Amino acid sequence: MTANTLQSERIHHYLRPKKSFPNVWCAGCGNGIVMGALIRAIDHLGLDKDKVVVVSGIGCSSRMPVYLDFNTLHTTHGRALAFATGVKLAKPNLKVIVITGDGDALAIGGNHFIHACRRNIDITTILIDNKIYGMTGGQFAPTTPEGKIATTAPYGNYEKQFDPVQLAIGSGASYVARGTVYHVAPLERMIIGGIQKKGFALIDTISNCHTYYGRFNKEGDAVAMINDIRKQAVSVKAAATMSEDKLIGKFLTGVIHETDATEFCDEYQAMCERVLAKGGK
Amino acid sequence: MAASSKPKQDKQNTKKPQDNRYEVRLSGSGGQGLILAGVILAEAIGVGDGKNVVQTQSYGPEARGGASRADLVISDGEIYYPKSMKLDLLLALTQEACDTYYPDMKERGLLVVDSNMVTQIPTKNYYGFPFSRLAREEIGHVMVANVIAMGAIAELTGIVSMASIKEAVLSRAPKGTEEKNSRALELGAKVARAAKK
Amino acid sequence: MNSKNSKARLLQGNEACMLGALYAGVEFFGGYPITPSTEIAEGMAREMPKRGGKFIQMEDEIASMASIIGASNAGCKSMTATSGPGFSLMQENLGYAYMTETPCVVINVQRGGPSTGLPTKVGQSDTMQARWGTHGDYTSITVAPSSVEGCFYETVRAFNLAERFLTPVIVLLDEVMAHMREMMVVPEEGEIEVFKRHRPDVPREWYRHFEITPSLVSPMASFGQGYRYNVSGLTHDQDGFPTAKPKEIVDKLNKLRRKIERYSDEIIKLRTEKMEDAHIAVFSYGIVARTAFQAVKMARERRIKVGAIQPLTIWPFPDEQLRDMLKNVRKVIVAELNMGQLVHEIRRVAPRHTEVIPLQRYDGNVMTPSEIFDKIREVVK
Known part of the structure; x- marks a missing residue:
C-alpha cells in the first residue's frame, strides 16, 4: 500500500491554506478524496x-x-486538455x-479529449466521474445512465451513455484505468502509474454526487452512494473469473489498458532533430 | 543574347502614365503557370531591377480552372492601390481570358495573345505569338509557354530587364530544366523582336 | 539596369507576418487551418522545428487559442493565426486571455462574413469583433497594417505590445493583403526593438501574479519558475484566487481597462497623408487605406483639398488624435469593407461641425480608388 497514511502536516505542504479554504465542495463529496489521493x-x-x-x-x-x-x-x-x-x-x-x-471532459470537451488521447501526449488526466453536472445544479451528463433523473431529464434520461474508458482506449491513450472514491489505495496507485507513464493517462474515477444525482434518484447520502460504488466495482482481475450475468450492473476497476506507444512531445523533438x-530541409 | 537592360519607353506603343504606374495582367486558364509567371516577373522587377512592384492574383475556386490571372502594378514611386485599375498590358493565353479581361484595358493598352488559342481578337492593336506551339515544338515542353511569353513581354515593353527576368526564371526553375527555360525566354524575345520590325 | 535591390525580397503578406513573428522571437504556434490565413501556419510548421520553437496543429480554433495561452503561461512567446469563423471560435479563450492577462498574438486574416461567408474574398467585417468579440468588459489592442512590409512590422509590434502590457494583441489583416506580394527588406537582428517579458525576481512569498502596481503592469512569472501561482478565468484577486468581493472585482476590471488606456499614446499609431490643409478627410484602415491614398492623390491632382487618415492601431481607438485631426475638417468619409463599423466610432469622436459620410463595400472586393474619388467629388460640392 502507498502512503495513504500521509500525516496531515505533510498534506498541508501541498495545499494553499491561506486563501482558498474552506473549499466549495459539499460535505461528503468524492472530490476531496481524489484530491487527497493525488497529493499522496x-x-x-x-x-x-x-x-x-x-x-x-x-x-x-x-x-x-x-x-x-x-x-x-x-x-x-x-478546454483543460487543450x-x-x-x-x-x-x-x-x-x-x-x-x-x-464527466461533463467537462466528455461533452463540451469531448473533441479535446479524444485528440489528447490520439496524440498520446504525456498528460495525466483524472476524470472525476459522478454522472451529472453538479456545479450548475444537476443536469444530465454524457455519462448519466439511461432512465436516471436529472433537472434536464425530469422524466428519466433517454440518451445513451459514454464509457470514458473505452473512448480513451479507442482514441489512443496509452494508460487507461478506472478507480473509485471508495477504493482509495488503488486509486493512488493508478494515479502514480498514470504520472509515471510516458504518454496520455486517463484515470476515470467513479465518484458520488449525493446532492443532486443521489437525491434525484433516491440513492441516499454520500455514505450510501459510496457503498453502492463499492458493491458495483469489480476489479479487472476478479472479473476475469466471473460469468457475464454476474457482471451485469457492475463496472470494471483497475488498469484496464496499458501500452507503450511513442509520446507526442518526444516525437516532436525527434522530428526537430531529424530536420x-x-x-x- | 544581349540583355536589353534599358527600358525602351520610347519604342512602346503604350506611354507610361504620369504617375509612372504601369499595370500588367497575365491571364489564361488554371494550370498554365501564370501565377508563377506573375511571381517571377515581380521578383525580376522588384529584386532585379529595383523598382516597386505589387503582385496580386486570382485566389480560391477561380484559380483552379476558369480564367486565372496574376496582376502586377509597377512604379518607381510608392504604390498605393495594389490592384490594377486600367491595364497597360494584358497577356491572354486563352480566348476566355481575352474576352473576360479585355474590357479592363486602357484604351491604348498593349494586348499580347497566344495566336493559336485566341482567334477572335477585339482589337487590331495587339501582338500574337503561338506560345503553346512554340513551347511544344521548339523547346519540347508545353509547360514553358509562360516563360516564352515572359521573354516576349520583356522584349516588347521593357518593363523588366532581360538579365533580371533570366535570373528570376532560373532561380525558380526546377533542377535540370535551366537550359530549356533559358532557351524559352530567348525564343520569346526573338519572336517579339521579329514582330516589332 | 536600375540599381539591383539585393536586400529586398518579394514577400506575401502572410509570409511577412510569419517572418515578423519569428523576428519577434515567437516560440510557440498553435493553430488550425483556415483560408485565407493558412500560409502562416504552413510557414510556422516549416520554420519552428529549425529554431527550437514549437508548432502544433490543434483540433479546432478553440483548442488553438487554449494551447497558446497554456504555452504563454509556461513562458513562451505564443501566437495563432486564423480567419473570421476561427476568430469566432477563439473568442471564448480570448476572453480568458484578457482576464488572465496572458500575452499572446492572434492574427485574423479577414474575409467576408457572417458565418462561412466568403472564404476567398476580402472583408473588414471583424473590426468590431476585434474590440467586443468576447463577452464581458475588457479593452483590446488591435493593430492593422496595410502593406506587406507593414505585416512584418505590425506583427513585431503586436508581440512587443502583448509582452509589455500582458494582454492578447490582435493583428487584423485581410485576404488581399495576406496574398499580395510586395518588396520588403527584412531588418537585421537588433535593428528594431524586441520586447522581452519582464520576469519577477522577488522572493516567492512576495510575488502576486495579478498585482496591481502603480504602473499597472507588473513582472510575470512562468510555470516552472518557482512561483506556483494560480491562474483563473473567474474574476480573481491579486493572487489569482476567485473573489466575490465588490472592491476586488472592480479593481480587477479597472486594471484591465486602465493598463491600456494609460499607455494609449504609446499604443496608438496613425498615418496621415495631405492632412495639413485638408477640408475633407478619408478615414480607412488596412487595404482600404491604400485605396484612399490613391483617391487622395487623384483628387489633389484636381486641386481638391482632401487628406487621408489611416489608423495602424484600431483599438484602442485614437479618440484624442482624431478630435485634433478633424478640427478643420468639414467632411470625413469613412471607407470600410463592411456595412459600417468604424463609422460609428468616428461619429462618436468627430467634432460637431464635421459631417461623417459612410462609404461601404461588402461584395467581397476591395474598394477602388474611383469609388472613393467619386465620393470626394460628390461631397466637395
Missing part, C-alpha cells in the same frame, strides 16, 4: 512542486487546482496533470 501520489513520487502544473476546466472537480500549491491553471469549460497540451509542448519538463469532470540533422 505526488508525495510518493517526490515530484518537485515547482515542476507540477495542474490544469482544470469548469465544474465542481475543476475547482481542485485552486487548493493545490502547484502551478495551477483553472481554465474554461471543457490548455494542458500547450503547457506540455511548450515545456515538456513540466509534469502536467488535468483534473476534469536539423539534415540542415533544416
Whole structure:
C-alpha cells in the first residue's frame, strides 16, 4: 500500500491554506478524496512542486487546482486538455496533470479529449466521474445512465451513455484505468502509474454526487452512494473469473489498458532533430 | 543574347502614365503557370531591377480552372492601390481570358495573345505569338509557354530587364530544366523582336 | 539596369507576418487551418522545428487559442493565426486571455462574413469583433497594417505590445493583403526593438501574479519558475484566487481597462497623408487605406483639398488624435469593407461641425480608388 497514511502536516505542504479554504465542495463529496489521493501520489513520487502544473476546466472537480500549491491553471469549460497540451509542448519538463469532470471532459470537451488521447501526449488526466453536472445544479451528463433523473431529464434520461474508458482506449491513450472514491489505495496507485507513464493517462474515477444525482434518484447520502460504488466495482482481475450475468450492473476497476506507444512531445523533438540533422530541409 | 537592360519607353506603343504606374495582367486558364509567371516577373522587377512592384492574383475556386490571372502594378514611386485599375498590358493565353479581361484595358493598352488559342481578337492593336506551339515544338515542353511569353513581354515593353527576368526564371526553375527555360525566354524575345520590325 | 535591390525580397503578406513573428522571437504556434490565413501556419510548421520553437496543429480554433495561452503561461512567446469563423471560435479563450492577462498574438486574416461567408474574398467585417468579440468588459489592442512590409512590422509590434502590457494583441489583416506580394527588406537582428517579458525576481512569498502596481503592469512569472501561482478565468484577486468581493472585482476590471488606456499614446499609431490643409478627410484602415491614398492623390491632382487618415492601431481607438485631426475638417468619409463599423466610432469622436459620410463595400472586393474619388467629388460640392 502507498502512503495513504500521509500525516496531515505533510498534506498541508501541498495545499494553499491561506486563501482558498474552506473549499466549495459539499460535505461528503468524492472530490476531496481524489484530491487527497493525488497529493499522496505526488508525495510518493517526490515530484518537485515547482515542476507540477495542474490544469482544470469548469465544474465542481475543476475547482481542485485552486487548493493545490502547484502551478495551477483553472481554465474554461471543457478546454483543460487543450490548455494542458500547450503547457506540455511548450515545456515538456513540466509534469502536467488535468483534473476534469464527466461533463467537462466528455461533452463540451469531448473533441479535446479524444485528440489528447490520439496524440498520446504525456498528460495525466483524472476524470472525476459522478454522472451529472453538479456545479450548475444537476443536469444530465454524457455519462448519466439511461432512465436516471436529472433537472434536464425530469422524466428519466433517454440518451445513451459514454464509457470514458473505452473512448480513451479507442482514441489512443496509452494508460487507461478506472478507480473509485471508495477504493482509495488503488486509486493512488493508478494515479502514480498514470504520472509515471510516458504518454496520455486517463484515470476515470467513479465518484458520488449525493446532492443532486443521489437525491434525484433516491440513492441516499454520500455514505450510501459510496457503498453502492463499492458493491458495483469489480476489479479487472476478479472479473476475469466471473460469468457475464454476474457482471451485469457492475463496472470494471483497475488498469484496464496499458501500452507503450511513442509520446507526442518526444516525437516532436525527434522530428526537430531529424530536420536539423539534415540542415533544416 | 544581349540583355536589353534599358527600358525602351520610347519604342512602346503604350506611354507610361504620369504617375509612372504601369499595370500588367497575365491571364489564361488554371494550370498554365501564370501565377508563377506573375511571381517571377515581380521578383525580376522588384529584386532585379529595383523598382516597386505589387503582385496580386486570382485566389480560391477561380484559380483552379476558369480564367486565372496574376496582376502586377509597377512604379518607381510608392504604390498605393495594389490592384490594377486600367491595364497597360494584358497577356491572354486563352480566348476566355481575352474576352473576360479585355474590357479592363486602357484604351491604348498593349494586348499580347497566344495566336493559336485566341482567334477572335477585339482589337487590331495587339501582338500574337503561338506560345503553346512554340513551347511544344521548339523547346519540347508545353509547360514553358509562360516563360516564352515572359521573354516576349520583356522584349516588347521593357518593363523588366532581360538579365533580371533570366535570373528570376532560373532561380525558380526546377533542377535540370535551366537550359530549356533559358532557351524559352530567348525564343520569346526573338519572336517579339521579329514582330516589332 | 536600375540599381539591383539585393536586400529586398518579394514577400506575401502572410509570409511577412510569419517572418515578423519569428523576428519577434515567437516560440510557440498553435493553430488550425483556415483560408485565407493558412500560409502562416504552413510557414510556422516549416520554420519552428529549425529554431527550437514549437508548432502544433490543434483540433479546432478553440483548442488553438487554449494551447497558446497554456504555452504563454509556461513562458513562451505564443501566437495563432486564423480567419473570421476561427476568430469566432477563439473568442471564448480570448476572453480568458484578457482576464488572465496572458500575452499572446492572434492574427485574423479577414474575409467576408457572417458565418462561412466568403472564404476567398476580402472583408473588414471583424473590426468590431476585434474590440467586443468576447463577452464581458475588457479593452483590446488591435493593430492593422496595410502593406506587406507593414505585416512584418505590425506583427513585431503586436508581440512587443502583448509582452509589455500582458494582454492578447490582435493583428487584423485581410485576404488581399495576406496574398499580395510586395518588396520588403527584412531588418537585421537588433535593428528594431524586441520586447522581452519582464520576469519577477522577488522572493516567492512576495510575488502576486495579478498585482496591481502603480504602473499597472507588473513582472510575470512562468510555470516552472518557482512561483506556483494560480491562474483563473473567474474574476480573481491579486493572487489569482476567485473573489466575490465588490472592491476586488472592480479593481480587477479597472486594471484591465486602465493598463491600456494609460499607455494609449504609446499604443496608438496613425498615418496621415495631405492632412495639413485638408477640408475633407478619408478615414480607412488596412487595404482600404491604400485605396484612399490613391483617391487622395487623384483628387489633389484636381486641386481638391482632401487628406487621408489611416489608423495602424484600431483599438484602442485614437479618440484624442482624431478630435485634433478633424478640427478643420468639414467632411470625413469613412471607407470600410463592411456595412459600417468604424463609422460609428468616428461619429462618436468627430467634432460637431464635421459631417461623417459612410462609404461601404461588402461584395467581397476591395474598394477602388474611383469609388472613393467619386465620393470626394460628390461631397466637395
